[in-house]
Amino acid sequence: MRNKEVSQKFYELASLAELAGENPFKVNAYARAARTIENLPGPIEDLARDGKLTEIRGIGSGIAKKIVQYLETGKIEKLEEFKSKVPFSLLEMEKVSGLGPKGAMALYKHLGIKTVEGLKKAALDGKIRSLPGFGLKKEENILKAIQGLRKKKEEKRVSIGLALPLAETIVDFLKRNSPIERFQICGSIRRMKETVGDIDILVTSKESEKVMKTFAEVPMLKDVLVSGETKTSILTNENIQVDLRVVEPLSFGAAIQYFTGSKQHNIKLRELAIKKGYKINEYGVFEVKSGKKVGGEREEDVYDLLGLPWIPPEMREDRGEIESAMANDLPILIESSDIKGDTHVHTRYSDGANTIEEVAKKAMELGYEYIVITDHARALGVASGLSIEEYKREGREIAELNKKFGDGFRIFLGVELNILSNGSVDFPEEALDLFDICTAGVHTGLTQSKDKMMKRIKNVMRMKKIKIIVHPTGRVIGEREGYDVDLEELLEEAKNTGTMFEINANPKRLDLNDINALRAKKMYGLRFSIGTDAHSKEGLADMKYGIGIARRAWLTKNDVINTLSLREFEKFIKSW
């Protein structure tokens, strides 16, 4: 699948075209195509081969031709043409905050600057301030940005596991120290995206100055980037940008719709609005003719007026949700309250922090009907993996606890087996009858070739007792890419063997991710388990992240096995 690679070329094309001063709409068309290709559900090579590229929205004959040219020759003529006109390194320069295409080009043309290093030198020498359109302040800001004192444009995105709690802490601080009425965390956090670029918080208040002042005094403040009447942006100690907007209560719905995004989703909604004679902005929905405001207090207003049902935030990525809403066949997404148990939990038997009883009690507090204890098997030495004898002991403890807890709750004896380098697991297949549920995952030999990796995983998927492959791609967000596998082939194998994939809810993993889970369901009809991989009782709360990914993958209650009631779940695992 070469989607990523092709998409990258169109991003480059868009940026260079922009620098070269091309028609902005043309630039936008390239960028839009890049985003579309990036999010394509299947390989672009297939569409190119079948001559179906122009069936994709935003890809016409011109861009289709360029895609084919790239796939066949590895080059796009137009891109090479721009590269000869504009230094490629200007793209790096544009990443300096506050510097856009116009600025970068002016610096290049007048001062011959084409690298960040050169930019720094010119700023230190005080050469930038005299350029038309620039000044002392701008020179200072450029220097600050290069020296990392201000936010860098491509500051690494942070895990939602970090961003969500931080956003909640800030909202809490505002609630305690300033006169806010309503509030909503918006942006990619509300859409439950796996990583977050910045945090958007929206509030209503009668005294916006007070709120802004309080906000600029949050304990984790590093710098105030922007401060206006309705908008303030800060940088936290950990270099995360947080934007706060204050709006009138009558605009609250339109504002949270607007600031939840995604950008692509909103652009499409606004295009739809124009066709219907409306204009949408963050203050409301307006009739174009009369200029009269016709809605905006509730978020539903925005969708209502366009003749659409309310679309859940997690779906708002312009991946077909608007078309689906128009046809009135939005799926009823899975919710936290649908979850009846956790399928992936560790205890002190292996590398967890709590006893089985402690974990089980926490699960009951969460309203679960069951939990699957999946301690590591013996081959994983670093996680003090268990022998069969030790699992038998764990099984006896579980049996006793089950007796103690009675009918309403059940602990299952599971196992997280290791998919070993030679394609076997820790124990011979006969020994697996001991377990209620067998899951398996790759933990070692992560750098094996794709060929070997595929063989070992497929081999394990074919074992009758093993029904769930945990963290199937092995990626750890911000730390390592997944191991080298052909996911298409694995999905196909899962369909043929009746194996399920886990959606690992640990915010560092979230594996399968939303796009892959969506594809697994849509193209192969697969079902999933959502497990937290908790190594302590507190870790069970990570389920919300897994639910977020499932909702982003358009999954319903029926697509996830741990929404089954205890009785249904027991029956289900016996039928394996």
Next chain:
DNA sequence: GCCGTTTTCGGCCCGACTGTTTTCAGTCG
């Protein structure tokens, strides 16, 4: 360069803030 229930031309999402200006362009989200 794309697109069409205003269809083959003439549009293309919209507003806040900053720094440079003296009415606005550039950048950002």
